[in-house]
Amino acid sequence: MKKAIWLKSPVETGAAAITFSGSVSVKKEVLRATLSATSIGVYTASVNGNRVGNRVLTPGYTSYNNRVMFQTYDVTELITDKTTVSITVAPGWAVGHIGFSGREKLYHPHVLAAFELEVCYTDGTSELFVADESFTVSTSEVTFADIYDGETLDKTAPIVTLGNAVIEDAPFTAVPDNGAPITEHESLSPIAYIVTPNGEKVIDFGQNMTGYVTLRIKGKRGERVSFTHAEVLDSDGNFYNANYRKAKNVITYVLDGEEHVYKPEYSFQGFRYIRLDEYPEGEVDLNGFRAVAVHTQMTRTADFTTGNAKINQLYHNIIWGQKSNYLDVPTDCPQRNERLGWTGDTQVFCRAAAINYDVRRFFEKWLTDLRLEQGEDGRVMGTCPETYGTCSPISRISAGWGDAATIVPWTLYELYGDKQILEDNFELMRGWVEYMHSAGSEEFLWLGGFHYGDWLAMDAGADSYVGATANDLVATAFFAYSTSLLIKAGEVLGKDMSYYRDMHTKVVAAFREYFMENGMPKDEFPLTEILPDSKKSSSDTVRRGVTQTALVLILQFGLCTEQERPALINKLVELIDEFGGRMSTGFLGTPYILHALSDNGRTDVAYKLFFNENNPSWLYSVNHGATTIWEHWNGIKEDGSFWSTSMNSFNHYAYGAVADWMFGVIAGIKVTAPAYKEIIVAPMPSEKLGFARAGIDTVSGRIESSWYYTADSVRFEITVPDGTVAKIVLPNGYTETVRGGKYCYGISKNI
Ligand code: BGC
Numbered sequence: 001m002k003k004a005i006w007l008k009s010p011v012e013t014g015a016a017a018i019t020f021s022g023s024v025s026v027k028k029e030v031l032r033a034t035l036s037a038t039s040i041g042v043y044t045a046s047v048n049g050n051r052v053g054n055r056v057l058t059p060g061y062t063s064y065n066n067r068v069m070f071q072t073y074d075v076t077e078l079i080t081d082k083t084t085v086s087i088t089v090a091p092g093w094a095v096g097h098i099g100f101s102g103r104e105k106l107y108h109p110h111v112l113a114a115f116e117l118e119v120c121y122t123d124g125t126s127e128l129f130v131a132d133e134s135f136t137v138s139t140s141e142v143t144f145a146d147i148y149d150g151e152t153l154d155k156t157a158p159i160v161t162l163g164n165a166v167i168e169d170a171p172f173t174a175v176p177d178n179g180a181p182i183t184e185h186e187s188l189s190p191i192a193y194i195v196t197p198n199g200e201k202v203i204d205f206g207q208n209m210t211g212y213v214t215l216r217i218k219g220k221r222g223e224r225v226s227f228t229h230a231e232v233l234d235s236d237g238n239f240y241n242a243n244y245r246k247a248k249n250v251i252t253y254v255l256d257g258e259e260h261v262y263k264p265e266y267s268f269q270g271f272r273y274i275r276l277d278e279y280p281e282g283e284v285d286l287n288g289f290r291a292v293a294v295h296t297q298m299t300r301t302a303d304f305t306t307g308n309a310k311i312n313q314l315y316h317n318i319i320w321g322q323k324s325n326y327l328d329v330p331t332d333c334p335q336r337n338e339r340l341g342w343t344g345d346t347q348v349f350c351r352a353a354a355i356n357y358d359v360r361r362f363f364e365k366w367l368t369d370l371r372l373e374q375g376e377d378g379r380v381m382g383t384c385p386e387t388y389g390t391c392s393p394i395s396r397i398s399a400g401w402g403d404a405a406t407i408v409p410w411t412l413y414e415l416y417g418d419k420q421i422l423e424d425n426f427e428l429m430r431g432w433v434e435y436m437h438s439a440g441s442e443e444f445l446w447l448g449g450f451h452y453g454d455w456l457a458m459d460a461g462a463d464s465y466v467g468a469t470a471n472d473l474v475a476t477a478f479f480a481y482s483t484s485l486l487i488k489a490g491e492v493l494g495k496d497m498s499y500y501r502d503m504h505t506k507v508v509a510a511f512r513e514y515f516m517e518n519g520m521p522k523d524e525f526p527l528t529e530i531l532p533d534s535k536k537s538s539s540d541t542v543r544r545g546v547t548q549t550a551l552v553l554i555l556q557f558g559l560c561t562e563q564e565r566p567a568l569i570n571k572l573v574e575l576i577d578e579f580g581g582r583m584s585t586g587f588l589g590t591p592y593i594l595h596a597l598s599d600n601g602r603t604d605v606a607y608k609l610f611f612n613e614n615n616p617s618w619l620y621s622v623n624h625g626a627t628t629i630w631e632h633w634n635g636i637k638e639d640g641s642f643w644s645t646s647m648n649s650f651n652h653y654a655y656g657a658v659a660d661w662m663f664g665v666i667a668g669i670k671v672t673a674p675a676y677k678e679i680i681v682a683p684m685p686s687e688k689l690g691f692a693r694a695g696i697d698t699v700s701g702r703i704e705s706s707w708y709y710t711a712d713s714v715r716f717e718i719t720v721p722d723g724t725v726a727k728i729v730l731p732n733g734y735t736e737t738v739r740g741g742k743y744c745y746g747i748s749k750n751i
Contacts, residue, residue: 001036001070003130004114006170009137010163012110015096015149017142017266020113020165021086022135026079028121033079036118038070038174041111042092042145042266047078047085055181056265056294060328060365061093061341063385064107066372068094069177069365070114079119085131089113090145090266097148099340099387102246106387112170137162145266148247148337153264155256156222179365182328184211185293190286198238201276203227203289208272208628208651210324210334211294212251214263216287219255219280225262226252226278229271231335231650235640239275242645247337252278268294270324270335270651272627295323298357301697304662307690307708310613313622315662321629321653322353329366329385333631333649340383341366344401344452345654348591350408352659354415355696363412364424370405371428377438378431380405382452397435398451399475400588405432406482410489416699417675422489429486436479437503444503444510446475448528454549456632456647457586458616459579465647467586469550470525470543473515474588477550480507481557492674511559519564520571521545521554548575549589555600556592569600576605583609583616591657598665603684606665610658611688618658629656667694667705672727676700682729683707685714687749700724701740709749716745 009018026033035052037045038059045052052073059069090096094107116130139160144152191206205213208231215225229249234240241249249269253262271291276284304315325331329341330349346366353359370384380402381388388396409425412418440446453474457467483504490497515521523546544550551572554560560568572593576582585593597606613619616633624636631652632643642648664670668683676698683705685692691708701721707714720726722740729735732751 001038001114001116001174002118002128003116004038004070004174005130005132006040006112006114006168006172007131007133007135007165008110008112008168010166013139013162015091015144015146017088017090017140017145018111018162019086019088019138019140020115020131020135021084021138022131023082023084024117024129026081026083026119028123028125030076030079030119031122032074032120033076034072034118035075035085035115036070036072037087037113037115038068039087039089039111039113040064040068040094040108040170040172041089043087043089043113044265045073045085045087045115047075048080048083050078052078054183056184057092057182057268057328060177060179060182061385062365063369063373064094064172066173066369067175068172069179070174071177075117083117085115085117085129087113087115088140088142090142092266093147096146097337100337102337103387108170112168112172114174131165133164133167135165137165142266145264147267147339148249150228150248150250150252150269151264151267152252152254153262154254155260156254178368179328180297180361182294183297185295185323188291188293190289193284193286194237196233196238197236200239201279201284202233202239203274203276203286205272205291206627207291207320208270208324209291209293209320210268210270210327210651211292212264212267212269213274214261214290214292215253216259216261217253217255217285218259219257221255221257223255223280224252224278225255225276225280226250227274227276229269229335230273230275231271232636233273234642239273240642243336243642243648243650245336245646247335249335255280263292268327268334270333293323295327296362298326298359298362300356301358302355302663302695304659304667304692304694306666306692308688310619310622311689314618315659317622317626317628318352318653318656318659319356320627321651321656322349322356324628324651325653326353326357326359326362333652335651336649340387341385342383342401343370343380343404344382344398344455344587345652347400347404347407348587348654349657351411351415352657354411355659355663360412360416360418363408367408367425367428371425374405374428374431375435378433378435380432380435396450399436399446399471399478401452402432402435403478403482405429406485410485413489413492414671414674415676417677419492422492426489426493429482429489433479433483433486433500433503436475436482440475442510444506445472445514446479447472449475451475452587454586454588457549457584457589458633459544459547459584463644467547467549467589468544469547469589470545472525472528472543473521473545473550474553476507476511476515477553477557477559480504480511480559483507484558508559515545516554519560519567521550546571546575548572548579548583548593549585551575552585552589552592552596555596565600569597569602572596573602573605576609580614581608582612582614587654590655591660594658594661594665598661598684603665606661607686607688618655626650629653663694663696666692669694669696669703669705676703676724678725679703679720680727680729681705681718681720683716684731685709712749713746714749718743
């Protein structure tokens with residue numbers, strides 16, 4: 001974009017979408033024409049009445065006060081002698097509601113538009129038409145639009161010219177789009193029409209998802225269709241959307257008597273069901289309804305199938321959790337009044353995500369914003385884009401959340417092998433480590449402060465948001481881990497990392513001194529951290545060290561010696577047994593617990609947790625009809641009641657991080673040198689699965705690992721791409737190192 005002149009409406013237009021348009025004269029023969037456009041708010045663009053491109057929710061969600069992306073479209077085919085260019089802008093993330101407490105206008109009090117048309121002629125000359133105050137502003141058919149609250153598309157609304165656009169000297173910087181486009185994907189037909197016991201007319205699309213419901217309908221002029229969304233029905237079969245909190249998610253279409261396909265273009269919803277609150281007289285025509293999935297374009301790179309239908313459903317749920325929450329930023333959930341780029345959730349899931357899909361572009365964009373929002377002292381906030389501003393009484397900087405700064409770049413480097421990712425993000429990583437270095441009351445321990453901790457863990461009482469593990473322990477463990485990743489990144493880049501190696505040694509020593517005794521975590525620590533009032537639980541005064549999560553972090557982050565491992569793993573198994581053979585881990589312990597068990601010789605226990613069907617477990621939600629991953633292990637309790645209304649998303653991808661273990665241990669594919677140039681393939685079969693078949697389309701080629709049982713043996717088939725060295729390790733201990741090719745083995749099933 002050459003000029004980016006920011007235009008606003010001459011009058012206040014609230015939450016309605018408005019159209020900026022103007023005509024330009026194109027006098028010569030056109031070789032190529034390019035439209036560049038952006039907005040503060042979300043926009044759609046058209047040339048001579050034709051909607052341009054197939055992207056939705058442009059310009060995307062960025063840290064707007066640092067940068068707003070512009071998109072460019074080839075519009076050569078649409079140009080005429082007199083060409084009308086227009087863009088319609090609605091409040092979107094920048095001006096509408098976003099974040100907590102009903103906040104709106106976080107970035108600007110009203111929408112803005114900036115666009116220009118560049119025309120290159122066949123005679124070698126070119127012209128730039130920049131939208132300015134000669135362009136006009138008018139109302140549109142979209143009389144209301146808000147990311148959380150939904151949209152009203154009124155085909156009968158009079159289009160009124162509001163006057164000429166006004167140039168605003170706005171502080172926004174337009175930059176080229178460095179993300180992948182947000183586009184429409186699956187289009188699902190209804191699977192059922194339900195009249196609930198309460199008499200509500202409900203349509204079930206069979207899949208929890210993110211996007212919107214489109215409707216092909218004619219109707220009479222002035223008739224209305226209005227519906228709201230839900231992820232689940234309650235135990236009586238009634239429509240339930242209390243978990244959306246303040247987000248209304250209401251879509252209203254006002255019909256004009258002609259047939260159209262109506263769709264919201266300036267908002268999105270997370271849902272499986274809709275409740276028809278208004279619909280023309282007569283029978284509901286289900287054929288007109290479609291649920292359209294919307295997310296960032298990513299190439300699928302993995303597949304995973306077993307002989308166990310519940311596990312296959314779990315993987316399906318993980319995939320749909322990712323699709324639903326990779327909508328331009330990695331969101332926690334797509335439905336309630338959050339949909340924020342929570343850094344903790346992002347780091348927890350990013351490895352699974354990068355196996356499932358090629359997420360390089362997606363993260364290149366998000367990490368750009370993370371870098372821009374990093375504080376001078378290296379702080380990384382709980383969400384990116386940051387939405388708390390100065391409204392929060394406590395700072396939202398938390399261990400396990402800010403560590404997205406180190407974990408995401410390192411994970412992407414490991415899986416894709418592109419050093420540029422580390423180049424781009426080295427200072428982000430270093431800054432975060434330095435922040436931790438100075439955050440605590442002790443140089444090498446992060447004590448005190450605000451943390452989300454082992455969020456939603458089950459060991460501090462079933463209804464607590466905060467787990468029992470001492471946040472000081474969690475914070476210092478992540479300090480050590482992030483420092484170790486920084487060192488690895490620096491070494492790849494050829495930097496002198498001796499200062500950080502020394503820091504790491506000291507953090508590990510301080511951790512062991514303060515939190516451990518005789519190779520075990522100590523158990524009781526004083527409460528030092530700040531907890532938000534609403535999050536206090538009965539265990540607030542004592543914080544624990546002997547918890548599943550503490551043991552898992554000690555084992556996985558290398559905070560113990562090799563000699564100490566057997567006792568630690570025994571203790572972990574003991575705690576699992578004491579908890580009824582179940583996990584009690586939350587956001588920070590869960591992604592690692594199965595790995596901690598498998599890496600230390602207890603895949604048997606890992607499988608027990610994996611196959612467990614009681615709360616908390618992955619299969620609990622599958623048994624309760626989940627089609628995506630739930631925020632809470634028991635979002636719907638055994639008695640059919642709901643966990644809570646305030647934190648109960650049924651489409652939260654975090655616990656889907658288990659996909660990493662499914663590929664890494666069930667199929668056994670683990671990366672040991674960047675870009676899968678070196679791998680271990682050590683599948684761990686289980687008769688309960690019958691067979692497993694997994695494939696990953698890596699940047700080095702396709703890797704496959706499958707196994708199946710015969711009457712008395714297990715057969716393995718492993719495909720290694722050319723250029724990759726694979727160490728194959730079978731459960732009977734047979735090991736060989738191979739290069740590109742297909743390898744088949746059989747071992748007795750009684751090993
Ligand atoms: C979000 C989480 C997030 C958390 C911070 C919640 O409201 O939905 O997924 O990480 O806040 O603890």
